[in-house]
Amino acid sequence: MPRAAGPPGDILRAWRRRRHLSQLALALEAEISQRHLSCLESGRARPSRAMLLHLAERLGIPLRERNALLLAAGYAPVFAERALDDPALAPARRAVARILDGHAPYPALAVDRHWTLLAANAAVAPLLDGIEAALLAPPVNVLRLSLHPGGLAPRILNLGEWRAHLLDRLRQQVTASGDPVLARLLDELAAYPAPAGSDGSGDGAGVAVPLVLAVPAGRLSFLSTTTVFGTPVDITLAELAVEAFFPADPETAALLHRLAPRRRPAETEPGETDP
DSSP: SSSSSOOHHHHHHHHHHHTOOOHHHHHHHHHHHHHHHHHHTTTTSSOOOOHHHHHHHHHHHHHHHHHHHHHHHHHHSSBOOTTTTTTTGGHHHHHHHHHHHTTSSSSEEEEEETTTTTETTTGGGGGGOOOHHHSSSSSBBHHHHHSSSSTTGGGTTHHHHHHHHHHHHHHHHHHHHHHHHHHHHHHHHHTOOOTTTTOOOSSSSSOOOOEEEEEEEEEEEEEOOOOOOOOSHHHHHOOOEEEEEEEHHHHHHHHHHHHHHOOOOOOOOOOOOOO
């Protein structure tokens, strides 16, 4: 799918097809006529900036790609993209830090749209002992770290099930975003060895797919959740996610509490006070 090049009508059509919508369905959703939408897609009518943003919202186009759509139509981008250390993102950084630190002694990490590791709490490092050094050299991709034969894969007791879950999740992201970097990552991960005799389906007895790890101290079983910012208008913030892992059984919780280093009293940010 074109990402920054090509007429805006072609880009709109590609996103509509990616969402499996007919012209009529999108026109009804956007409360415009099908004829108007057809003229926009064919280039017979020039879309206004407001109309492009309206259609992009209805199509669920990522903010980064909305900027590309506006540029293709000759308009200036609307959504800013700041570096994560930009002062304007300081409140968001503090929020992420509080989530990560507050989740200890359970593992939690923050990633960008390509699953690049941005931050992690202290509970993550002990799980990575013995991992190939190349996989831990920045930038670290957490999906590669999970499924690579030199990464966590040999320690994942339900590798077939976990691998199928991650590949399916990544496949959905590729479909939703059209991101070529994610598409290449999917191809790479899918080519890694799969456990013999496993179709990745699991036994279906649980409520979610767990990550079951063998560590020197014992067996750890996790359920994961994803947290994103609810109303981002900055591209960097919109593409940031926190992956938090919760113990799936009492034994895992007890083991993690035993392994956790003693925590020092939290330090407050400049200008802040403890509640």
